[in-house]
Amino acid sequence: MELEQERRRTIRARNRALVAVLVGLVALFYAITIVRMGG
């Protein structure tokens, strides 16, 4: 039972980190585009 909880915790933390990375990438590409378009 405890092992199952630990497994879920690990997967949840990894999913959250992945979401943060993806959102970060979107923001990064947006910022790069704006700067490059600005000349």
Add this chain to the structure above:
Amino acid sequence: MTELSDAPATAAIRLATTGGASVADYVEILKPRVMSLVVFTGFVGLVVAPGHLHPVLAAVAVLCIAVGAGAAGAINMWYDRDIDALMRRTAGRPLPSGRMMPGEALGFGAVLGVGAVLVIGLAVNWVAAELLALTVGFYVLVYTIWLKRRTPQNIVIGGAAGAFPPMIGWAAATGKIGWGAIALFAIIFFWTPPHFWALSLYRTGDYAAAGVPMLPVVSGPSETRRQILLYTLMLWPATVAPWLLGIAGDLYGGGALVLNAVFTVSAIQVCRDDGDRSARRMFAFSLLYLFLVFSLLLVDHAGGNWK
């Protein structure tokens, strides 16, 4: 034999039961401590270069240098997982301890490496991208796969990979490689051997157990101490070069001379000491030394001493 062939399956089952590698494991295989030094020297190269880069693109360049270095670290951990398991200092890493599957580390490193090169190329310039690709490739192919297990010169030649970041920063700001970039490269290139050999002097047993031909293992501690002193002396012209070339001012020049004097005294103490104490002290100081040399460049530049 059965035990060996069952090992990956057992590890896979254990990983599936625990949910696989944690976020902390993924961060650990990027070698964050090495990354911090890479980021700092890359940042200094970018700032002191005689060029201008939009702050957002400068941040992207530094991020890509960091991610590229992390990617090289992850692939290094994938390749070295067998010898890492044999050394006390590295046995607890995610791969040898079974917290991560080898393929995960390799895939993670490869994706990050390719991603970092593409992003810096598209967002900043392709000279910086080529240098970043060269750095990752050099660290993985030349240092990790080719030299590390074959020659005691692994640190000298392989150390070039760690010397590239300020050059990448410089190229990001200027779009080319100037004498200043080469001078910054030379500082880290000549700093790396005394830094790692000081560490290997008191970790000889670990390296010998893993079959890594570090200099103290192959040539003994006396020769290693002599080589440490030689490379420390070579740091004098390397660190003074930015000052003599007129690309850093007197504040940097004076500070570099003082730091070199302290580092040389430290190397002489290592030569005279048969025990570990001086080597441990020199290893600790070598980190501070590099940080201070590059900080001096920054402060000197901020003070308007750029010529």
